[in-house]
Amino acid sequence: MLELLKKNIHMNRWKGNATSQVTLDDDFIVPDTMDDVDQIILSAGEITIESVKNQTERVTVRGKLDFTILYRGAEGGLQTLSGSISFEEPINVPGLEEQDVVSLTWDLEDLNAGIINSRKISVKAIVTLQVKVETAYDVDAAVEVDTGSGYSDCPQVEVLRRNVDVAATALRHKDTFRIKENITLSGNKPNIDHILWSEMRLRGVSTRPMDGKMMLDGELMVFLIYQGEGEGAPIQWLEESIPFSGELDMADVTDDMVPSVNVHLIHKDMEAKPDADGEMREMDLDAVLELDMKLYREENMELLSDLYSTNRELTLQTGEACFDKILTKNMSKCKIVEKVALDNSDRILQICHSDGTVKIDDTEVKEDGLHVEGVLEVRLLFLTSDDSQPIQSAVEDVPFHYLIEAPGINSDTINQLNFGLEQLSAVMMGGGTVEIKATISLDLLALQPICEQIITSATDAPMDLNNLQKLPGIVGYIVQPGDSLWKIAKKFHTTIDTIMTANGLTEKAVKPGDRLILVKELS
Structure with missing residues (x-):
C-alpha cells in the first residue's frame, strides 16, 4: 500500500x-x-x-x-x-x-x-x-512516501526530492502597549493655569521578536502650550522627549520569526495636576499604542518531485501550489537636509516647535529595488516680533525620493512597507531660511510568490511483465542534452545507485556525450 x-x-x-x-x-x-x-x-x-x-x-x-x-x-x-x-x-x-x-x-x-x-x-x-x-x-505538499515496507509485495520506490524555502504565516495578532508618565515643570516655568494645546507623536519606534515576547522601544514626543498662572502671565510652551521600552507577552513568538509590525498611537491624554505643594506644576501623560503584528517563519521544505518503482507501476497525480518566499527584509534610513524660506521671516524671533508627517505618494518596482516617492510635511511654530500676533505657524512640504535595495524584486513581489519619522530638527539660518534635517525610517518586507509542481497523490499497480521483458537487460547509452541520472534511471527501469556502481561514478552529475552502461533492475 x-x-x-x-x-x-x-x-x-x-x-x-x-x-x-x-x-x-x-x-x-x-x-x-x-x-x-x-x-x-x-x-x-x-x-x-x-x-x-x-x-x-x-x-x-x-x-x-x-x-x-x-x-x-x-x-x-x-x-x-x-x-x-x-x-x-x-x-x-x-x-x-x-x-x-x-x-x-x-x-x-x-x-x-x-x-x-x-x-x-x-x-x-x-x-x-x-x-x-x-x-x-x-x-x-507531499514530503515523504510510505511504501508499507512490512509487506512482501511492497513497492520498491525511488524518490527524487527538492528543497523549497517557504515563508509561512506563523502569527497574526493585535495588541496594545500603554505609556504612563509624569512631567514636572522646570523651576523657571510658571504654574499652569490651563492647557491650550497638546501634542504627542511617536519617533524612532522599533520592534523585534524574542522567544515568548515582542520587544518594543522608541520615543514619545510631547509638546505643550499653556496659559501661565496669574494675571498677565505669558503664554508658555514645553517640549519633552520621553523614551520608552517594554515587552508584550506572546507565547508563540520565537526570535527567528520575521516581523512586519505597524504601530499606531490610538489614545493620548494629558492632564495638569498639583504637585506635593498644591501648585499646578505637574502633568500626567497617558498614551496607548496599538501594534498590528504579522510574523512569518522561514521554513525549508523538502518536497517530493518525482517517484517511480522498479517492481510496481506507479501513477502520479500532480498539481501546482504557490508559496511565498521572503525576498528581502530591509530597514532603510532616508536622510533629508533641506533649506526653506519662510514668509515674513524678518519678524521671526525663535522657532519653538517643529513636527512632521511622512506621506508616501508612490512606490515603483524597478530592477534595482523599490523606488519610494513621498513628502515630509513639516509644521513649524515660532515666536514673532509682532505683538498682535506673537505666535505663528507655517507648513512646509519637503519632497524626498529613496531607493530601497531589493535584489530580485519584480511586478509580482508583495511589498509590505512600514514607515515613520525617526528624527526631525528645524533651525533658523541667515537670510530668513530654516534648515530642516530629518531621518525617515522605511521598513520593507518583500515576499516573492513562487509556484511549484507538487505530487498530490500516487497509486500503484502490478508491473506489466510484458513491457518489462521488452526492455534489454543491458544497454549502452550516450547522455543527451537535458538528461540527468534520475531521468535515465527512470526511463531504463534501473536506479541511480546501480548506474553509478556499474560505471564507477563518484558524482551524480553527467554531461551530454558521456557514455554509460545501463543494467535493468530486477526487483
Missing part, C-alpha cells in the same frame, strides 16, 4: 486592495463661553476608526475626525476649540468574501480650518482609506 505523507503550510495570500477618499466638510459654531475668533494659529486632527465591517465584495468603514483648533480671540488671548466629524464609507472590493482578512490603513491628507465669521469656523478634510485583503491559504 503506497501512501504519501504530507505537510500543511498555512499562509495568507494577498487577494486585492481598494482605495477610497472621503471628503469631510462641516461648520462649527463657537460656544457662547468662548471669545470671537480673530485668527487661527494651529489646527490638528486625528482619525479614529470605530468599526470595519466585512461584507461580500464590500467593506464598510465607520469612524470620525477629531480636530482641535488653537485661535487668537478678539480680546487677544488664545483659546482652543475642539470637535469631531463622523463618517461612514462603503468601499467596493471585488472578490471579497466574509471570511477574508481585511487590513485598513488611513491617512489624513488635508485638514483646513477657516473662519466664516467671528462665531463660525469651517473644517474641511480629505481622508484616504486603503483596504488590503488577504485570504487564508493552506497547502498540503
